[in-house]
Amino acid sequence: MTDFWKRFARNRQAVLGLIILFLVIFVASIANIIYPEDPFLYSKFPLSAPGENGFLLGSDSIGRDVASGISHGAKTSLLIGLIATLAAVFIGVIFGAFAGYYGGFVDDILMRVTEVFQTIPSFVFAILLVAIMKPSIESVVIAITVVSWPAVARLVRGEFLGLKNREFVQACHTLGMGDLRIMLAEILPNCLSPIIVIGSLMVATAILIESGLAFLGLGDPNVMSWGFIISDGRSMLRVAWWICTFPGIAILITVLAINLVGEGLNDALNPRLRERN
Amino acid sequence: MTDNLLKIVNLDIALPDGSERELAVENLNIDLSPGETLCIVGESGSGKSLTARALMGLLPAPHVRVQQGSISFCGEDLTQASEPRMRQIRGSEISMIFQEPMTALNPVMTIGTQIDEVFRYHAEMSSKERRKRAIQLLEDVHLPDPKQIVAAYPHELSGGQRQRAMIAMALALEPKILIADEPTTALDVTTQAQILKLINEMQTMHKSGVLFITHDFGVVADIADRVAVMQYGRVVETGTVDKVLNAPEHPYTKALISSVPSLIPRASRPRSEEIVLSGQKIEKSFGGGKSLFGFGKPNRFVLAVKDVNLELRRGETLGVVGESGSGKSTLARCIIRLLDSNSGKIMLDGTDIGSLGRSDMRPFRAKIQMIFQDPFASLNPRIKVGQIISQGPIIQGEPKERAEARARELLEIVGLDERAFKRYPHEFSGGQRQRIGIARALALDPEILVADEPVSALDVSIQAQILKLLDEIREKMNLSMLFITHDLRVAAQVCDRLAVMRYGEIVETGATKDIFDSPKHSYTRDLLAAVPGQNWDRTTAV
Numbered sequence: 178m179t180d181f182w183k184r185f186a187r188n189r190q191a192v193l194g195l196i197i198l199f200l201v202i203f204v205a206s207i208a209n210i211i212y213p214e215d216p217f218l219y220s221k222f223p224l225s226a227p228g229e230n231g232f233l234l235g236s237d238s239i240g241r242d243v244a245s246g247i248s249h250g251a252k253t254s255l256l257i258g259l260i261a262t263l264a265a266v267f268i269g270v271i272f273g274a275f276a277g278y279y280g281g282f283v284d285d286i287l288m289r290v291t292e293v294f295q296t297i298p299s300f301v302f303a304i305l306l307v308a309i310m311k312p313s314i315e316s317v318v319i320a321i322t323v324v325s326w327p328a329v330a331r332l333v334r335g336e337f338l339g340l341k342n343r344e345f346v347q348a349c350h351t352l353g354m355g356d357l358r359i360m361l362a363e364i365l366p367n368c369l370s371p372i373i374v375i376g377s378l379m380v381a382t383a384i385l386i387e388s389g390l391a392f393l394g395l396g397d398p399n400v401m402s403w404g405f406i407i408s409d410g411r412s413m414l415r416v417a418w419w420i421c422t423f424p425g426i427a428i429l430i431t432v433l434a435i436n437l438v439g440e441g442l443n444d445a446l447n448p449r450l451r452e453r454n
Numbered sequence: 455m456t457d458n459l460l461k462i463v464n465l466d467i468a469l470p471d472g473s474e475r476e477l478a479v480e481n482l483n484i485d486l487s488p489g490e491t492l493c494i495v496g497e498s499g500s501g502k503s504l505t506a507r508a509l510m511g512l513l514p515a516p517h518v519r520v521q522q523g524s525i526s527f528c529g530e531d532l533t534q535a536s537e538p539r540m541r542q543i544r545g546s547e548i549s550m551i552f553q554e555p556m557t558a559l560n561p562v563m564t565i566g567t568q569i570d571e572v573f574r575y576h577a578e579m580s581s582k583e584r585r586k587r588a589i590q591l592l593e594d595v596h597l598p599d600p601k602q603i604v605a606a607y608p609h610e611l612s613g614g615q616r617q618r619a620m621i622a623m624a625l626a627l628e629p630k631i632l633i634a635d636e637p638t639t640a641l642d643v644t645t646q647a648q649i650l651k652l653i654n655e656m657q658t659m660h661k662s663g664v665l666f667i668t669h670d671f672g673v674v675a676d677i678a679d680r681v682a683v684m685q686y687g688r689v690v691e692t693g694t695v696d697k698v699l700n701a702p703e704h705p706y707t708k709a710l711i712s713s714v715p716s717l718i719p720r721a722s723r724p725r726s727e728e729i730v731l732s733g734q735k736i737e738k739s740f741g742g743g744k745s746l747f748g749f750g751k752p753n754r755f756v757l758a759v760k761d762v763n764l765e766l767r768r769g770e771t772l773g774v775v776g777e778s779g780s781g782k783s784t785l786a787r788c789i790i791r792l793l794d795s796n797s798g799k800i801m802l803d804g805t806d807i808g809s810l811g812r813s814d815m816r817p818f819r820a821k822i823q824m825i826f827q828d829p830f831a832s833l834n835p836r837i838k839v840g841q842i843i844s845q846g847p848i849i850q851g852e853p854k855e856r857a858e859a860r861a862r863e864l865l866e867i868v869g870l871d872e873r874a875f876k877r878y879p880h881e882f883s884g885g886q887r888q889r890i891g892i893a894r895a896l897a898l899d900p901e902i903l904v905a906d907e908p909v910s911a912l913d914v915s916i917q918a919q920i921l922k923l924l925d926e927i928r929e930k931m932n933l934s935m936l937f938i939t940h941d942l943r944v945a946a947q948v949c950d951r952l953a954v955m956r957y958g959e960i961v962e963t964g965a966t967k968d969i970f971d972s973p974k975h976s977y978t979r980d981l982l983a984a985v986p987g988q989n990w991d992r993t994t995a996v
Contacts, residue, residue, distance in 0.1 A: 344832035347792050348894065352846040353819035366836040 191441020269329025277337025336368035370446035465523035496684035555616035566604030614645035672987030773949030829887035885916035
């Protein structure tokens with residue numbers, strides 16, 4: 178474990194990403210303390226510039242505090258990213274594991290199904306799903322999960338294909354071990370590294386999709402999120418730049434931080450690939 | 455000026471910080487005369503390949519570099535030579551053949567183009583001349599139909615043919631020195647014999663000095679004029695082939711030579727007549743299937759095992775020998791039910807286990823266990839050694855504590871420390887891992903062990919230890935063993951009876967001694983004739 182951290186810390190950018198990510202998580206977790214009131218609560222001071230009337234990052238067209246919105250929205254974005262990714266990894270691993278392990282007919286069926294999902298551009302597909310299901314936080318999570326699991330399935334299938342013929346797996350067969358146990362206890366631990374890496378990068382993508390959906394007005398109207406603030410302020414961009422800018426920056430640095438961490442994990446978990454630099 | 459082609463003086467090659475040892479090669483002194491073959495022998499990690507790379511100026515810089523010493527080639531110090539000068543020398547004056555011809559050749563260029571490149575970089579010739587010369591070279595290395603091979607891609611040739619093409623390329627410009635880094639290790643014995651003969655022939659033709667790197671003493675005996683034995687980066691002994699092989703002085707050389715299995719079969723042991731396992735008309739084919747919707751060509755159909763009958767008696771070791779592609783591993787995997795045979799019977803304890811379903815098979819799993827070839831691939835890197843060994847009995851329904859206690863016992867039996875129990879496989883060397891693999895197979899108290907090339911990935915001294923261990927265990931537990939190998943020396947020392955396989959068929963079976971003394975099938979005779987170092991063996995045995 179200490180070895181792992183040493184390798185991770187060798188990548189300075191990854192450490193920076195991790196620090197930013199912790200900051201974002203910290204801000205999200207203290208949102209209720211620093212801004213105890215509802216972020217949807219409007220005041221008498223619409224369109225205040227940053228610093229005016231006690232608004233750190235200004236207020237929007239009906240006087241809602243942008244800073245409060247960003248702070249509460251951080252929780253939404255991170256949670257959606259995390260839950261959607263976990264769900265996508267879960268489904269992807271099951272599909273990929275069965276397809277790769279059994280091969281042949283099972284593989285053909287599962288992979289053709291996966292391809293159906295991959296043929297539709299993912300963001301358009303997500304819009305379609307949310308539009309059908311009614312915008313709510315659940316439907317957003319479901320939509321993101323549905324568009325992102327095929328990548329995991331493909332990856333896991335490839336890993337399983339490579340590992341299932343290794344001699345240690347054959348040794349398990351000769352011991353009389355069952356298929357499920359071989360898949361879960363023997364093969365899966367050996368492909369955790371790439372799964373962790375792709376998972377971390379998927380969190381970033383999920384946050385982007387969520388913001389995009391909220392921007393188009395397909396977010397949950399009752400839950401504050403970064404995309405929601407941007408979508409609300411976009412018509413006012415020329416008179417009140419701060420409404421769109423600050424949540425935009427929040428999305429940018431969060432996604433960037435997660436990507437850096439993902440890169441760092443990749444380097445630390447697959448040390449041989451590091452040789453290229 | 456000396457008449458040495460090559461003189462290496464006090465050469466040190468440094469490894470990067472944090473490596474196992476500071477110097478890969480330490481204080482190396484070697485010389486080579488024209489027309490001479492010098493064999494560098496050593497086990498893995500002895501620094502023999504790095505020496506060859508240093509000669510070519512191909513050390514993986516900047517981590518590994520020449521720290522001091524000189525490599526003088528016809529009076530010129532190669533450690534000081536500039537990169538453009540080294541490029542001139544490489545290929546035209548010193549050239550190299552590698553172990554694996556498939557990776558050393560460019561897969562997307564024809565053989566002709568690749569030979570042509572050598573001429574284009576180093577010689578002034580018209581394209582017509584170059585082509586003529588290329589065909590001539592391929593003819594010299596006895597490739598059939600050189601005109602066709604010039605236009606062929608590497609994958610269209612067999613392993614032996616590829617190695618011949620490599621040799622043709624290496625000799626294209628009549629180099630003064632030919633470096634051969636384990637050139638026959640990846641080849642079958644019959645092909646190996648042909649390639650060794652070819653290298654010898656080429657050497658007499660071109661009068662070049664050959665630096666031959668190998669781990670195989672049989673090959674040394676056949677090809678070397680002089681020998682240098684390396685251990686941990688140092689040359690521990692040099693001398694004429696006769697002196698080093700027959701009257702070694704250094705204890706390491708002695709140990710290495712005594713580890714080489716003799717070709718004289720061991721005395722056969724009294725054996726019981728009880729048959730524990732028998733195979734009747736086993737057949738196995740691969741391919742021939744179609745894709746989901748039936749489009750495209752059906753896959754290539756290969757009959758890997760055809761009509762094989764064999765009997766394994768209690769307490770004996772039956773060797774299955776053959777070259778790569780002979781179907782011996784497939785046969786072993788059918789018998790242990792890793793693969794399903796198409797037809798035939800595999801009788802164990804009066805039951806045909808060949809046709810059992812998975813759950814019906816489970817109780818029989820404990821009776822027949824396998825030892826795998828590659829000690830690095832056969833242990834799950836994410837699971838602790840103790841669990842790897844105790845897993846089998848737990849699956850078969852034994853309580854955890856008992857299985858773990860037994861696993862600790864087994865570690866001791868196979869000669870490992872009990873502390874290994876809580877460690878991961880990557881903390882062990884190849885030989886130790888193979889011991890762990892053996893402990894895993896023994897954990898279920900099997901009656902039969904199927905060993906698939908259990909020592910072919912190991913160095914010769916470790917190989918001797920593992921073979922000894924297997925022998926002891928077989929005696930102690932009265933095991934019957936099916937021993938798959940391509941190495942007739944190993945077979946001679948381990949097996950009571952032999953089955954010789956070719957193209958999926960058993961061509962000859964019999965007691966090991968009978969087969970070695972009077973082989974009946976012509977293929978068996980070819981195989982035995984191709985084993986390197988036979989004459990040496992005969993002389994030492996007397």
